[in-house]
Amino acid sequence: MDWITLLVVPAIKSLVLIILLLLGFAYLTYYERKVLARFHARYGPNRAGPLGLLQPIADALKAIFKEEIIPGHVDKPIYLLAPVLALIPALVAYAVIPIGPSITLFGQQINLFIADVNIGFLYILAVASVGTYGVILAGWSSNNKYATLGSLRTSAQMISYELALGTMLAAIVLTTSLATGTGSLSLVELVQTPRPLWLWAWLWLGFPIVFICMLAETNRSPFDFPETENELVAGFQTEYGGIKFALFFMAEYIHMIVASGVMVTVFFGGYRGPFVDELPLLGVLYFVLKVILVLFLFLWVRASVPRARYDQLMAFNWKFLLELSLVYLAITAVIVAFV
Amino acid sequence: MQLLFFLALAAVAIAGALGVVLSKKPVYSALSLLVNFAVAALLFITLQAQFVAVVQIIVYAGAIVVLFLFVIMLIGGDLTGVGGRTRMRNVASIVAVVAGVLLLAGLGYAVVAGQMASANGDVPGQGSVQAIAQMLFTDYLLPFELTAVLLLVAMIGAVVLARKPAEPNT
Numbered sequence: 001m002d003w004i005t006l007l008v009v010p011a012i013k014s015l016v017l018i019i020l021l022l023l024g025f026a027y028l029t030y031y032e033r034k035v036l037a038r039f040h041a042r043y044g045p046n047r048a049g050p051l052g053l054l055q056p057i058a059d060a061l062k063a064i065f066k067e068e069i070i071p072g073h074v075d076k077p078i079y080l081l082a083p084v085l086a087l088i089p090a091l092v093a094y095a096v097i098p099i100g101p102s103i104t105l106f107g108q109q110i111n112l113f114i115a116d117v118n119i120g121f122l123y124i125l126a127v128a129s130v131g132t133y134g135v136i137l138a139g140w141s142s143n144n145k146y147a148t149l150g151s152l153r154t155s156a157q158m159i160s161y162e163l164a165l166g167t168m169l170a171a172i173v174l175t176t177s178l179a180t181g182t183g184s185l186s187l188v189e190l191v192q193t194p195r196p197l198w199l200w201a202w203l204w205l206g207f208p209i210v211f212i213c214m215l216a217e218t219n220r221s222p223f224d225f226p227e228t229e230n231e232l233v234a235g236f237q238t239e240y241g242g243i244k245f246a247l248f249f250m251a252e253y254i255h256m257i258v259a260s261g262v263m264v265t266v267f268f269g270g271y272r273g274p275f276v277d278e279l280p281l282l283g284v285l286y287f288v289l290k291v292i293l294v295l296f297l298f299l300w301v302r303a304s305v306p307r308a309r310y311d312q313l314m315a316f317n318w319k320f321l322l323e324l325s326l327v328y329l330a331i332t333a334v335i336v337a338f339v
Numbered sequence: 340m341q342l343l344f345f346l347a348l349a350a351v352a353i354a355g356a357l358g359v360v361l362s363k364k365p366v367y368s369a370l371s372l373l374v375n376f377a378v379a380a381l382l383f384i385t386l387q388a389q390f391v392a393v394v395q396i397i398v399y400a401g402a403i404v405v406l407f408l409f410v411i412m413l414i415g416g417d418l419t420g421v422g423g424r425t426r427m428r429n430v431a432s433i434v435a436v437v438a439g440v441l442l443l444a445g446l447g448y449a450v451v452a453g454q455m456a457s458a459n460g461d462v463p464g465q466g467s468v469q470a471i472a473q474m475l476f477t478d479y480l481l482p483f484e485l486t487a488v489l490l491l492v493a494m495i496g497a498v499v500l501a502r503k504p505a506e507p508n509t
Contacts, residue, residue, distance in 0.1 A: 126397045
């Protein structure tokens with residue numbers, strides 16, 4: 001029995017989670033194309049299957065069966081390693097995010113998260129910081145000036161915005177001690193502890209800052225510098241095609257799902273909602289709905305805001321966002337100390 | 340079980356360390372270093388020190404090796420090292436060997452003489468964020484704050500070095 005709870009259950013949960021994330025990725029592309037089409041007043045994909053619902057499957061099949069091309073001037077081992085290194089951090093980040101309360105299945109108590117570690121927040125930051133490797137190595141191994149410049153830009157952007165993001169998350173960690181007296185870095189405990197309404201209001205004030213950081217972290221428009229096609233062809237992905245390109249694409253979209261999951265957990269109560277205590281599976285539904293809503297924000301921004309200039313992006317982070325997050329952290333610290 | 344796990348991790352760590360030294364291309368060296376750091380983080384986890392493990396990943400894997408890669412990419416990572424095997428490099432390798440032998444001797448002496456307390460994760464919660472914070476902000480407050488000043492000085496130094504000299508006629 002012991003080894004079942006120790007090894008088999010987490011393994012199954014991880015497998016299910018990965019499959020869900022990959023499916024989520026496929027349909028996120030569909031969601032994005034449909035939403036963007038509405039913004040542009042057109043139909044979007046509507047040929048493959050009813051309402052174009054089979055379009056992601058068709059795209060995936062196309063990517064898989066495309067001829068594998070490895071350019072002659074690349075550093076082959078690292079060229080092949082880079083897409084994998086981009087995708088894995090995106091996939092493993094979900095391990096600490098609770099997607100629902102405990103449910104009972106086959107007489108076993110199953111927690112709907114993979115690990116409740118007491119360093120959940122730091123784990124997210126660590127995984128995010130490792131995510132830059134895929135980008136850097138892809139740019140370097142491609143042996144191409146556009147790819148190198150694109151990867152330098154992208155990784156500098158990701159590293160810079162991690163600072164503001166980390167500061168904001170630190171402020172949110174501080175508030176966890178308000179309700180119970182002892183703070184915690186665990187995302188599971190964060191969801192479970194109830195918080196007063198004024199605290200929610202204060203947290204939501206910080207949401208725009210975190211959201212902007214997440215846009216930059218996931219390389220989404222208006223910060224989509226990896227694919228500034230007018231300057232850099234396709235940035236670090238220039239030399240990649242077929243399924244290897246699809247892996248980078250996948251990493252970006254799964255990063256979006258992860259970022260949305262983190263923001264839902266931190267700002268919108270995760271899986272909590274009415275009647276979750278009576279019917280635990282409802283929590284999963286709430287979580288998914290909230291993630292879809294936050295993902296809509298990403299797409300909304302992409303449809304509405306033009307791409308920033310690279311120096312503007314850096315100046316905005318170092319001269320405004322970081323300071324703002326430090327002020328937010330300081331005020332939060334004062335609140336926590338005196339309430 | 341734990342010993343097996345440790346031996347496997349240690350083997351990977353040594354392979355990574357050898358990779359750092361023996362790789363022809365600097366980028367491969369940096370990646371081997373990354374493997375080494377990652378394994379060190381895993382070893383910390385087996386010692387119940389999750390906080391140190393994650394900090395190891397964030398600081399070393401997430402920042403320092405990225406910085407190395409930046410430098411290698413910008414200074415030309417395709418070359419086998421910077422320059423050939425000049426006299427400077429020979430001196431450096433002699434110094435490195437001497438330092439390595441001294442380090443090994445010191446560590447060996449400490450282990451044999453029982454100077455090193457074994458860290459085996461017996462005390463649960465010892466490596467938790469709370470425990471470390473408690474130590475850091477009470478017993479080790481002064482060194483902690485001094486480190487902050489040191490980092491600030493380093494940062495100012497970097498800014499001064501990187502800043503363009505002011506144009507004389509503006």
